[in-house]
Amino acid sequence: MADVSSVPPLLSGNLAFFFDLDGTLAEIKPHPDQVTIPAAVRTLLQKISIMSDGALALISGRSMAELDKLATPFHFPLAGVHGAERRDINDKTHVVTLPEPVVSALQQQLTEALLQFPGADLEAKGMAFALHYRHAPEAADAILQLAQSMTLRYPELALQPGKCVVELKPLGIDKGAAIRAFMQEAPFAGRTPVFIGDDLTDEAGFKQVNALGGLTIKVGSGETIAHYRLANVRMVYHWLGKLTHHIEQQKSAISRGEDYESLSGSL
Numbered sequence: 001m002a003d004v005s006s007v008p009p010l011l012s013g014n015l016a017f018f019f020d021l022d023g024t025l026a027e028i029k030p031h032p033d034q035v036t037i038p039a040a041v042r043t044l045l046q047k048i049s050i051m052s053d054g055a056l057a058l059i060s061g062r063s064m065a066e067l068d069k070l071a072t073p074f075h076f077p078l079a080g081v082h083g084a085e086r087r088d089i090n091d092k093t094h095v096v097t098l099p100e101p102v103v104s105a106l107q108q109q110l111t112e113a114l115l116q117f118p119g120a121d122l123e124a125k126g127m128a129f130a131l132h133y134r135h136a137p138e139a140a141d142a143i144l145q146l147a148q149s150m151t152l153r154y155p156e157l158a159l160q161p162g163k164c165v166v167e168l169k170p171l172g173i174d175k176g177a178a179i180r181a182f183m184q185e186a187p188f189a190g191r192t193p194v195f196i197g198d199d200l201t202d203e204a205g206f207k208q209v210n211a212l213g214g215l216t217i218k219v220g221s222g223e224t225i226a227h228y229r230l231a232n233v234r235m236v237y238h239w240l241g242k243l244t245h246h247i248e249q250q251k252s253a254i255s256r257g258e259d260y261e262s263l264s265g266s267l
């Protein structure tokens with residue numbers, strides 16, 4: 001395994017790109033609604049997607065509707081809600097749902113329970129719920145316990161901790177399964193996967209991509225099974241710029257009949 005503190009190399013070959021959103025393509029903000037991906041970065045993503053024959057997907061805890069808004073005007077394959085929703089390259093959607101009575105009961109019980117924690121916020125995503133405590137840090141343990149109690153009451157749920165949030169999602173879904181599903185389909189199949197993420201939910205994606213012999217990149221500090229690290233979101237943008245330039249060079253070298261392997265480099 002490479003030194004996890006080292007920056008990722010600029011790769012050659014046929015790659016498939018998977019990007020987490022919050023904390024990777026966008027800076028963490030006080031509230032989820034304040035997040036944006038800079039226009040220049042969205043354009044880089046689109047360029048990389050085109051140069052990879054469309055093998056670029058966003059893999060996020062956010063809903064696909066939110067992801068489309070954040071990626072506008074571009075339209076990428078998506079996995080939302082930690083993989084509970086997935087839209088493939090042909091726009092076919094694959095959705096894991098919870099029984100409607102469970103969703104209604106959770107909405108009501110969580111809304112009522114969170115009233116005792118001023119500053120806490122409930123984000124309802126259909127088949128999942130995020131209990132945000134960024135503005136109620138003293139309630140973190142109590143909110144974790146609340147979420148745990150819901151998994152005991154509703155065994156179809158699993159816990160997903162994150163940055164100042166604990167989420168309730170359908171049991172058995174994770175970002176690794178979403179990436180595995182993409183990797184079985186065109187245009188991803190047969191390519192080497194690259195996954196960049198910053199949070200606990202991304203570790204399942206790293207595990208899958210490591211197993212496929214791909215490149216895994218953790219953004220920021222913290223324990224990880226990723227093989228490489230980028231210090232922060234700004235460094236992700238810098239790496240994306242370099243990578244785009246590198247892939248463009250490879251493509252022109254190939255079109256001139258040159259050996260593009262000699263172009264492998266690093267940041």
Ligand SMILES: O=P(O)(O)OC[C@H]1O[C@H](O[C@H]2O[C@H](CO)[C@@H](O)[C@H](O)[C@H]2O)[C@H](O)[C@@H](O)[C@@H]1O
Nearest residue numbers: 021022028029030031032060061062163164165
């Ligand atoms: O998988 P991701 O794309 O990283 O999404 C994870 C969650 O991100 C959002 O919450 C987090 O980011 C917010 C904005 O920076 C921040 O205010 C919050 O404290 C973080 O937990 C989003 O709201 C969740 O739905 C995603 O699951």
